[in-house]
Amino acid sequence: MPNRSERAETQDLRKVGLKVTHPRMRILDILGNAQKKHMTAEDVYRLLIEQGDDIGLATVYRVLNQFETAGIVVRHHFEGGQSVYELDQDGHHDHMVCVATGKVIEFQNAEIERLQREIAEAHGYDLEDHSLVLYVRPKKVGKGR
Amino acid sequence: MPNRSERAETQDLRKVGLKVTHPRMRILDILGNAQKKHMTAEDVYRLLIEQGDDIGLATVYRVLNQFETAGIVVRHHFEGGQSVYELDQDGHHDHMVCVATGKVIEFQNAEIERLQREIAEAHGYDLEDHSLVLYVRPKKVGKGR
DNA sequence: TTGGGTGCAAATTGTTTGCAATTGT
DNA sequence: ACAATTGCAAACAATTTGCACCCAA
Numbered sequence: 001m002p003n004r005s006e007r008a009e010t011q012d013l014r015k016v017g018l019k020v021t022h023p024r025m026r027i028l029d030i031l032g033n034a035q036k037k038h039m040t041a042e043d044v045y046r047l048l049i050e051q052g053d054d055i056g057l058a059t060v061y062r063v064l065n066q067f068e069t070a071g072i073v074v075r076h077h078f079e080g081g082q083s084v085y086e087l088d089q090d091g092h093h094d095h096m097v098c099v100a101t102g103k104v105i106e107f108q109n110a111e112i113e114r115l116q117r118e119i120a121e122a123h124g125y126d127l128e129d130h131s132l133v134l135y136v137r138p139k140k141v142g143k144g145r
Numbered sequence: 146m147p148n149r150s151e152r153a154e155t156q157d158l159r160k161v162g163l164k165v166t167h168p169r170m171r172i173l174d175i176l177g178n179a180q181k182k183h184m185t186a187e188d189v190y191r192l193l194i195e196q197g198d199d200i201g202l203a204t205v206y207r208v209l210n211q212f213e214t215a216g217i218v219v220r221h222h223f224e225g226g227q228s229v230y231e232l233d234q235d236g237h238h239d240h241m242v243c244v245a246t247g248k249v250i251e252f253q254n255a256e257i258e259r260l261q262r263e264i265a266e267a268h269g270y271d272l273e274d275h276s277l278v279l280y281v282r283p284k285k286v287g288k289g290r
Numbered sequence: 291t292t293g294g295g296t297g298c299a300a301a302t303t304g305t306t307t308g309c310a311a312t313t314g315t
Numbered sequence: 316a317c318a319a320t321t322g323c324a325a326a327c328a329a330t331t332t333g334c335a336c337c338c339a340a
Contacts (some may be wrong), residue, residue, distance in 0.1 A: 019314055019319060041305080043158065056322045061305060063320095071164055077222055079276075081304065081330095085227055108269070114262050116279055119252055122240065125281035128244055131224075132277045136270035164339060167297060186330080201297045206330060208295095226329065 016070035023055045027063050031073065031087045038076065038084040038095075038104045078104075078133060094132040100139075151252075161215035168200045172208050174233045175220065178257070181220065183240075183249045184227040223249075223278055239277040 009028045010119050015019045030047050031039065045060045067073040074088045078097055084104075094112075096105040112132070120127040154173045158161070158165045159218040169260075175183065175192050190205045209230050219233045223242055239257075241250040264274035 019296090021314070021320065023150070023321070054322090058323075059321055062307095065197060077224065077275040079222065083304085083310075096268065096270065098270065105268060107264055109260060109264060112257055114259050115260075116277075119254060120279055120281045121284070123241065123250060123252070124284050125241065125243065126284050127279055128282045129280040130278065132261075133275060133281075134265055134272055135276075136265045136268070137273045139266070139269050139271050166293065166339070168296070181291055199297090203298075203331075207332095210331090226331085 012072060017070065018066060018070065022053075022065055023059050024066075026051075026053050026055065027067075028072075029062065031085070036104075037085045037106075040082040044085075076129050076131070076133075079135070094134075096134040096136050099135050099137055100143070150174070157217060159284055161217065162274050163211060163215065167198075170261075171198050171200065172198075172205065172212075176230070181249075182251075184229045185227040187227070188245050189230075217254075221276070221278075224280070241279040241281050244280050244282055263287075 004011050006025070009025055009032075010020050013024055018024060025047060027044060030044055034043075034047065036043065041057065041064055044064070045055070045057045047125065048055045048060070064073060064075070068075050068085070071088060073085045074082050076095065076121070077097070078084060090106075091108075092113075093106040093108045097103070098105070116130055117127045118143060151170070153192050154170055154275075155165050157173065158169055163169060163282070171193060172189060175189055179188075179192065181188065186209055189209070189278065190200070190202045193200045194204070209218060213220050213230070216233060219228045221229050221240065223229060223240070235251075236253075237258075238251040238253045240281070241252060242248070243250070261275055262272045
């Protein structure tokens with residue numbers, strides 16, 4: 001008997017015209033329940049293997065791409081080669097990556113968004129999209145002495 | 146007799162402790178005189194070949210990396226795989242990429258910079274670096290009719 | 291002279307693709 | 316039944332690296 005979240009996932013897939021297959025369900029599940037919100041394809045693949053699913057890495061990439069096209073996930077290109085994917089659920093936000101720990105923090109700032117639109121305008125363009133990533137380091141408290 | 150810019154380049158290299166070699170001079174020259182300020186390693190390589198220099202692509206990558214480490218160039222990861230490099234001469238600025246033409250426009254905005262620092266602070270971090278890219282499209286003028 | 295620098299080819303890394311077998315609907 | 320989907324291996328693209336030779340200091 002399918003539980004609530006399985007139903008929801010099934011809906012998500014049907015809604016965007018994708019067949020409800022085992023790999024897609026599992027990947028959706030992982031994206032929704034993992035501790036890290038931002039995962040690389042390999043991260044997802046590793047978790048699948050760990051939980052006993054026999055799904056190929058190529059499939060993970062294919063599914064993530066389809067999800068991105070379908071608007072289910074957003075893909076980011078932070079520094080360092082790999083892309084990271086995150087479920088597109090809580091609206092737009094930007095990211096802060098701690099260079100010391102790798103931790104990713106999300107934030108929103110209407111003022112910055114507005115300024116970006118203004119700047120594009122001022123140059124004769126319409127803002128279509130943007131990518132803002134802050135690379136930060138834990139504030140050193142009382143480090144002098 | 147070396148001209149003014151050759152001297153300047155020689156200085157730049159000596160200053161950061163890099164031997165003044167033919168490949169490095171040529172690459173510095175290209176970065177400084179090309180029409181595009183933002184170039185991929187292949188762009189640079191192609192120009193080298195065109196102007197008759199016999200320099201390997203691997204060397205271009207190696208030199209660009211050394212230049213980046215030395216702070217002579219800045220490397221950006223816009224959308225779409227390849228990295229682009231630009232001479233680090235006119236201070237910090239962010240970028241706007243036209244998704245229609247690929248054109249790259251630079252801009253500065255103190256307000257945005259300030260907000261970024263504030264946001265990092267507010268989360269208990271020091272802002273170390275950031276990357277902001279606006280993806281824009283030429284404003285459609287009088288498109289209604 | 292000599293250690294850093296270079297070219298070339300081979301190796302890596304991240305991601306995509308061809309194809310035959312498999313599976314949702 | 317049939318087209319969509321998957322797994323695997325091979326293909327790819329961008330970048331890096333090993334190594335013998337070369338050249339700036």
